[in-house]
Amino acid sequence: MSLATKVLAVNNDLPIRTEQPVHSGKVRSVYWLSAADSRRLIEEKGYDVAADSELAVMVISDRISAFECIWHGEGGMNGVPGKGAALNAISNHWFKLFREQGLADSHILDIPHPLVWIVQKAKPVMIEAIARQYITGSMWRSYAKGEREFCGIAIADNLEKDQKLPELLITPSTKGILSGIPGVPEVDDVNITRDDITNNSEAFNFRSLDDIDNYEKLLSEGFDVISDALEKLDQIFVDTKFEFGYVTDKSGQEKLIYMDEVGTPDSSRIWDGAAYRDGKIVENSKEGFRQELLNHFPDPDILLNKNRMDERNALAKDNALPESILMSVSETYTGIAEKITGEKIVLSDNPKEEIIAILRDQYGLIA
Structure with missing residues (x-):
C-alpha cells in the first residue's frame, strides 16, 4: 500500500x-x-x-x-x-x-x-494571542530594522537573534477583520495593543474587563505548562499562538476556554535544546518546512513577497515536492508528537x- x-x-x-x-x-x-x-x-x-x-x-x-x-x-x-x-x-x-x-x-x-x-x-474572542519567549522570525526581522516597540511594549536594545527575552512577551493580533476600532486597520491579523483591547473589549467579544486579565493569565500559565513540560524533554518552547472563546456548561455557567489547537508544530516554534546550546537552531516545527521551501526554489522572494501571490499560488499548484521533503516533515511532526505524548x-x-x-x-x- x-x-x-x-x-x-x-x-x-x-x-x-x-x-x-x-x-x-x-x-x-x-x-x-x-x-x-x-x-x-x-x-x-x-x-x-x-x-x-x-x-x-x-x-x-x-x-x-x-x-x-x-x-x-x-x-x-x-x-x-x-x-x-x-x-x-x-x-x-x-x-x-x-x-x-x-x-x-x-x-x-x-x-x-x-x-x-x-x-x-x-463564541470566539477575536484575538490571535501570540506569546514569545525568544526573539526570532518576523519579530527579529522587524527588530533588526530598528523597531523597538511591539504591540505597545518597548523592547530593550542590544538583543541578539534567537536570544531568550527577559520575560514572556504577549503580542496579540486581530482574528478576522474587525471594524469600528479606533486606530486598528480593518484587515485580518493586524497587531494590536493591550489598550486597544481594554478600550474596545466588546468588539473583541470579551464579556467583561476582568476577562481580559483572565485571558492573559490563561495564556501565560498555559505557555508555562507547555514550556516546563518541553524543557524536561530538552526541547525549547520558543513561541506559540493561543485562541480563546466562550461556551456554556450543563449548569448554564458561561466560561472562557482554550480553543483551536495549542502547542503544536503548526502553531508554535519548538527548538531542540542540545542543538541550541551548541549555537545551532534545529526546528521541531513547521518553520523547518518553510526553510526547506525557501532553499528548494531558486527565487525565494516569491514565497516572501506578498505582492507576488499569483506567482506563489502557481508555484504551489504546479510543483510536486520531492517525497523526501514531505517525509522529513512527517518525521518531525510524528517524532515531536511521540516525544510529548x-x-x-x-x-x-x-x-x-x-x-x-x-x-x-x-x-x-x-x-
Whole structure:
C-alpha cells in the first residue's frame, strides 16, 4: 500500500449528516450537526454542556500549508503522512494537562478517532494571542530594522537573534477583520495593543474587563505548562499562538476556554535544546518546512513577497515536492508528537473509511 493512500488530504467530503455547508479551512473541516443530533449526543454521551448547545464534528487533514499556500508531493502525496494525527495528539495532550492543572477547559468534548474531534460551538474572542519567549522570525526581522516597540511594549536594545527575552512577551493580533476600532486597520491579523483591547473589549467579544486579565493569565500559565513540560524533554518552547472563546456548561455557567489547537508544530516554534546550546537552531516545527521551501526554489522572494501571490499560488499548484521533503516533515511532526505524548503515532491504512465506520456505528452521524 502506497504512502499516498495513508494520507487524508480531502476532509470536506465525508457523508456526515449536517444541515449547513461544511466549513473547510487550511487544515481542518467542520461539520455542524443538526439540533436534533446535537441534543441526542449530549444526552447519550453525557457531555458537560447546555442541552441546546451546538456541536460539530471537526476532521483534521494531513494537508500542509506554508506561505499561505497548500503544498503537495510526488506520487500523488497530497499531504504529510501522520501530520493530522500528530497535531491532534499534541493538542489533546496539552488541553488535558491544562484541565488537570485547573487552568481552563477546551472546546473538545470527545475524540472518536485520531483525526476527529467532537467540539462545542464557542463564541470566539477575536484575538490571535501570540506569546514569545525568544526573539526570532518576523519579530527579529522587524527588530533588526530598528523597531523597538511591539504591540505597545518597548523592547530593550542590544538583543541578539534567537536570544531568550527577559520575560514572556504577549503580542496579540486581530482574528478576522474587525471594524469600528479606533486606530486598528480593518484587515485580518493586524497587531494590536493591550489598550486597544481594554478600550474596545466588546468588539473583541470579551464579556467583561476582568476577562481580559483572565485571558492573559490563561495564556501565560498555559505557555508555562507547555514550556516546563518541553524543557524536561530538552526541547525549547520558543513561541506559540493561543485562541480563546466562550461556551456554556450543563449548569448554564458561561466560561472562557482554550480553543483551536495549542502547542503544536503548526502553531508554535519548538527548538531542540542540545542543538541550541551548541549555537545551532534545529526546528521541531513547521518553520523547518518553510526553510526547506525557501532553499528548494531558486527565487525565494516569491514565497516572501506578498505582492507576488499569483506567482506563489502557481508555484504551489504546479510543483510536486520531492517525497523526501514531505517525509522529513512527517518525521518531525510524528517524532515531536511521540516525544510529548509518549505514545506511537499509528498511520491508518484508510483513514476516511475508518472515520466513517466509527461515526456511523458509535455516533449515528453518517447520512
